Each structure stands twice: as structure tokens, then as C-alpha cells.
Amino acid sequence: MTLIERLRDVLGAPNVLTGEETARYATDWTGVYAAEPLAVLRPGSTAEVAAAVRLAAETGTPVVPVGGNTGLCGGTYAPGALMISLERMSAIREIRDSARIAVVEAGVVLDTLHTAAAAHGLAFPLTFGARGSAMIGGCLSTNAGGSNVLRHGSTRGLCLGLEVVLPSGEVLDLMTALHKDNSGYDLKDLFIGAEGTLGIITAATLKLVPAPVAHATAMIAMPSLDAALGLLNRLQSETGGAVEAFEYLPGDTLDTIVTHFDALRAPFAESHAVNILLEIGATAPRDATPGADGTLPVVSRLEEMLGELMEEGDVLDAVIAMNAAQRKAFWAIREGVAEVALSRKPFVNADVSVPVDAVQAFLDQIAERLRRLDPEVTALWVSHLGDGNVHYTARPSRDDPALLDRVLEAVEDVALSLGGSFSAEHGIGKSKLASMRRRKNPAALAVMRQLKAALDPQGLMNPGKVIPD
């Protein structure tokens, strides 16, 4: 029997797709990395994933896992490989209210988990634009971030237990609901963020948190980024760490967004250089009850504090969302950045991080560097300021591959000179292999290669990703 026939035996013929049927799995959201796989497999259980991986190992066939196809780095590019789609493994096995955990399979769509947790008065706080398609397995494999990382951490910080099919086809069951377990090496975190190069994540035990009963959401104009960081630290103390988002939008970017979308309006009468989209989440039941003036307590407290800061000159201007529609409008500005940035071609799109107190230095230095490379360059950016992550999109004046490459090199140079990373939350996949080769600490790369060789000696798991040759 051929490999495909054997796979059809194990998984059932309808779950082994070939030829044109594979197209919708083999083209990701970016559209850049399409390639025809040998087949797309749709296992319905961990045992079926394990059986498929065993057959792949026996026959020396590469294996590439795929979830919602929403990655940005070509992590599921799979020419000639067996793509294993986790989409049929979409059960939320259990939600335990008092332990505040969810036990889910890898194919659960992020949004589906949000809805299921909400029905228990709880929340799974990981969230980002692609939540309607991204699957938990992909979130874990890429250690996805998003706009709530400040309060709740990246996907890694929300995962207690993991189930992984190893390159041999053996199942590694680390499905604990424990908050403390010091019985040996931390294996879970090795597979999280490994983008399927060490094994295939099939299920996870995830932390849930109390769902906020009220939000205070505001646009705040600050005199400087330093002042903004001071405000963040003050808010963290004032709220006991309830700041859910602290997003920095520069004036130019904000103006560009509100000009681009007819439905959006500028939050302030005049333009300010440093604009912060702040969101605080309140979880106490009393926070759901408006005060005598009809305002929610968490909003009143923020109003009071911002009023004081404006009098002292520490805040230039501020608008607090007084209802759900205003809150949505503020977020629409923030979430409009990606569309506008990627529509202005040519562009160089970087996802860097620096220490939270080095964002201004990064912006000053990169502006100077790019001016020297190309006096007519423009840039849009937005930053999860609370975690030092800057999504920086430069638009050089001409579509010259050599210039685009020099721009990317400059962005990476500056980020790394400040102790930063060239990949904050999107991962490496295929698209950042060159950066990995030239930027990553050689000692760290050597250790990664040792680990990869130890766990996947045949090199069949998502080959050509994460670790450069």
C-alpha cells in the first residue's frame, strides 16, 4: 500500500485530502506561502494524529500542522509534506468553574472558547484580530500575544497543561491542571512557541480568569512616552494591576487612520504626538452598578485621576468612552492600523520588541537611520507600550528590494542594539529565517539545534521553519 492508502485506512478516506482539495489549507492568510502538500490529513483524535505521525516517521515524510491559517510568517508552508489539520479536534472537553480551567482540543477556535468561557462568567483573556479563525493549537505553537498580554501574559502564561504528539508518534501527556509542579524539566514550555518543529500540540489545559463586569476605556494624549510609561506604572498601582491594554498610537498614524476610514473620527480636536488607548477591566460585582450620576465606578475613578493629572499638566487631553459604541470606536482606530499599513506599498513590516523603557529611544534612532537611507521614507506604527512591542511599518519611497532589505536591517539593528528582539509575537516561521540566521545569539541557536536534533532526529517536523540551516 502507498502511504496515502495507509493513511486513508487509518483516518478514513474523507479525511485524507489531495490535489485541489488541499488548496484551502495550503494557502495562508498572507497568501504569500502557498505550496501543494502531499496531502492534508484531518484526524479526529489524538490517537489518529499519533498514527499519522508514526506513518510519516516510518516513511520519512515531513509533517506540518495547521490550524486556522492565520499565521503571519509562513509557518505552515508545506510543499510535499503531510499537513495535519487539527480542525476536527474542536471539542471543549471541560470547563471547571471553581478551578477556573478549560480543557480544550487544539482545533478549538479562539472565539469559540471566548463564548464558552463567558457562559461560565469567566474569560479566556487571549485576544487579537484573527480570533474568529485562529485555533488554540496555533496560538500555543506560536505563543500568540495580542493586546491583553500586559495583564494576563502571552499564550504561554495561560497554559497549565499540554498534550503533544512527539516526532516518533508517541503521545506526551502533560495535561495537568496544576499551578505548581516541580517534578523535572519544564517540557510544556519547550513545545509552546516551537511552531510544530518539535511535535504537534493536540490539546491543552488553559487558565480562565474572572470576566470583567465593566471597562474604563479612554484615549489619552500625553506629553511624552516617558510620561506615558509613568502613567502606566501609576495606573498599575492604582488599580492593583487591572490595566488590560495600554496601546500607543503616534499622532501621524492616528491621523492617517481616521482619514482613511470614513466611519472613524479623531478623538481630540487637535493632533497630539503621543496618544494612548487605555483599557481597565473591573471584575468586582459592585463595578457593574452605575453611581448616582449614572457613571460606572471604574469610569468615575479614572475620570477623577485623569482630571487631576490634566490640572498638573501631566496629561494633555483625554476622552473616556461613556458607552459601548464609544469604546468600540476607540478600538476601531487601533485595529485599523494593520489594514492601512499593509495597503501602502511598498512596505517593510516589523514586529520588534524592546525593553519598555526603550521605546522612545528605538523610535528616535530608527527615524534617524531611515532618513539617512531614504529621505522620503514614511512610517506608521503602533505599540503595545505595556510590553515594549512595536509593530513598525516603514514605507520607503521606491519599491527596490535592496532598499527594503536595508530598511529591515536598520529596524533590526536599532531594536537589537537596545536589547530588543526582531520577533516579538509573530514567531519565525519561514519568513524570518534570514533574521534568525543573522541576528540570533549563536550560542542560543546552537542549543536550539541540539534540542531539535535530540527530539526530531529525522528532521521531519515542520522542516525549514524556526531554525535556519
Added chain:
Amino acid sequence: MTLIERLRDVLGAPNVLTGEETARYATDWTGVYAAEPLAVLRPGSTAEVAAAVRLAAETGTPVVPVGGNTGLCGGTYAPGALMISLERMSAIREIRDSARIAVVEAGVVLDTLHTAAAAHGLAFPLTFGARGSAMIGGCLSTNAGGSNVLRHGSTRGLCLGLEVVLPSGEVLDLMTALHKDNSGYDLKDLFIGAEGTLGIITAATLKLVPAPVAHATAMIAMPSLDAALGLLNRLQSETGGAVEAFEYLPGDTLDTIVTHFDALRAPFAESHAVNILLEIGATAPRDATPGADGTLPVVSRLEEMLGELMEEGDVLDAVIAMNAAQRKAFWAIREGVAEVALSRKPFVNADVSVPVDAVQAFLDQIAERLRRLDPEVTALWVSHLGDGNVHYTARPSRDDPALLDRVLEAVEDVALSLGGSFSAEHGIGKSKLASMRRRKNPAALAVMRQLKAALDPQGLMNPGKVIPD
């Protein structure tokens, strides 16, 4: 030249101790695992650690790192090995207020870091009884826990960056201050909790948090553990996650402790089965100002809530600390448990964890199991209920090694049958190798062995620890 002579050349003769001079390093806090090392080295820099490890690798000599000697599992037992004491690497290299990080060397004593952070209005929240001797390198190597894990996580959750000397003597510099970095495998977390078996941690970048300006500390008698878990979840929502400690003391244990120490008094007139030591930390400046009645706001809010719960019968009794002395007295009861438990010989001392909603089931089942083994057995325990960690000390009626072993087996059986771990926060070291051999998931053990062989092919780093033969 002999190895010792070469080491004296590199480190200076006063930093290479042999014979009797090694005794104070070679005997740990438990006193159980004393053994004479080949020498104790006291390097003063990462480069010196690296040089010493290179010489060890060249000569095939085992290497065992040692910090404050406060481990409970014999993790620094080092017969015939080179012990590398990190005590001279005790610099706090930097504290950055606005980024809220501390850059420290491995030999910094935990308490010293507490004091240094406090001078900046910040806190390093990891804390436990041995804080006056335990060093950061040991905390990281064992992923130390303690009583604040509920709010801030174990040591792992407080570490952003790490510097490690690999078994080859090469330095792996992962000293980032980044909150997001998805550039490849998560190497840091592999070394944290590995107890020196994969390399020697020489420095770290740690997270700091706002120092609480006020605490609300209370002893609360609850009708059941289920009700206690409900209270915890309610408090987490009410406070937005500001619960710093939620420690469960059973009535018998509490009575035993207050009887044992003359200075301690029972918190309640009558004995209750389920007693909770609760501590909430408030960080808002306004929380430092007492209200009109002289009571701190965080205390008033807790009083109000507990009052309501008592009226509804959900809380049986409660005493709130009204000053620092009362707070200290409550904590003295909690911290007296270890001394009393370990003074009543013979004893079997277990550090298990179960899912937070399974603590009562664990206690019911283990009581039943032990009664069958030994009708006269007694037990003391205390639990970090918020994270499911139970420190369970059984005292069998006779000092019979076979019985002691059966008691330990029973505790482990019950914990594991509930999805728990036989080592919650103390690690494995040497003392729990037998449990590791018989209890640990074989697939996980196999992966650990692969990782160990890949990174330490000569098997020289802290041999005979963590991974059983």
C-alpha cells in the same frame, strides 16, 4: 598541573577550598546529604564560572552549583565533585524603576533583593521562610514557590532573562528585559527548575512589582474547603486579583501549633475545621490613608464583605489584623507549622499538589488510606489552597522504614490519582529520585533524558539529580 592547581591559577587560591574548608558548603540545611566534594570553588564572575566549567569538562569532573544551602531535596549533594558556590557573585547590577526590572547575579540573597527593591518603592514578590539565606540562583534552579505564588507566580513567572554557563563552559546569554520575544525556542524555562543539571545559572533579569502600601490580613473560619475556594474566587473578582496569600490550616494543625509555641494564641474562641489565612495587598496610594474611623480602606472593604458573608452563614468566624503585630502573629502560626511537623518523629513529609478543586478529595482519601495502613497515624498539614499545594506531614505510630515508605506511597498514590504531582515546589534533587522513577510519566522521563543527553553529553552537571538512572 593538577586540576586543583589549574583552578587556583584561574580563580585565585583563596577561592578554591578543599578538605575541612568545604564543610559549610557541603552540608545543607537538612543535614541529611553531607559528603566531601573534591573542592569548593568561589568564582567572582561569569567568566570565572565558565573557565571552571571548561576545566571540569576537559577533565571529566562532575560539577554541582550551590547557593544558600537551603534546599530540601539534597540537590547540592556533591561527593567528589567540584562545588561551584555563587556566593561571591552577589551584585545587584541594576534596578530600573520605570521598566520595573532588577538585573542580579546568582549569588544575591533573596532578602537582599527584597530590601533593594523596597528602596525603589517596588517589590520582588517571591518569598518564603529561608529568604535570609536562599540565593536567586537557587530560587531559579529549583523554581522556588512560597506563599505569594497565587498572585505573582513561582520564580519562573518572575524571570525575564537568564545567563547560563553551559556544560561545555560556553556562556549562554539570554539576559533580556523583554516581555515578548518569540524568536525561537523558550530556552530560559528549560534551565529554570533544572536544578543545575543542564548548566549553571549565573545571572537573571527579574520582574519587580509595585510594593503594597497596605495589607488586609485575616484569619477566617469557613464551613468547608469548597466554601473556601468559593471565597477565594469571589475575593479575586472583588479585588481584581490582589489576593497575595490564601493559606489553609486545618483545626487540628492550628491547635497543635498554638499549643506548641507559648507566644502564639488561637485566633478563635472555638476550634474550626477549616481556617484560612488571607492576605490582600493594596498598591494604590489612597490605600495607605486610613478612613475617618482610623481603618485602612482595604481593611474596611474586607470587614464589610466578611460581615455580609457571616450574616449569610457562608463564613463561620473571622478576625482581621488591625495592626502590624496582629498580622505578624497570624503569619507566625502559619510559619510555625514546618518546625512542629518536622519535630514529631518519625514523620513522612510530602510536598504534593493537586488541582485547586481537588484538595478536599485528596484529604478525605489520604485519611482513609492511612487509617487502613496504621490506625494510630496522625497528620499535620497546611496548604497554599490558591495553588493546590499541600505540605502534608504524616506521623506514623512507629519508626518502621517499610511503614514510612508505604505511607509516602499512599500520599503519592492519592495525589496522582487526582491528577496531582509528587513534587509541587521543592523539586527533585536526590531525595525524590525514587518517586520520579516510579511516578513520572515514562514519555516525559524519556524526553528529559533526551534533553539531558543533548545538552550535557558527558553527564557532568549535577549528576545523580532530577533524572533517575
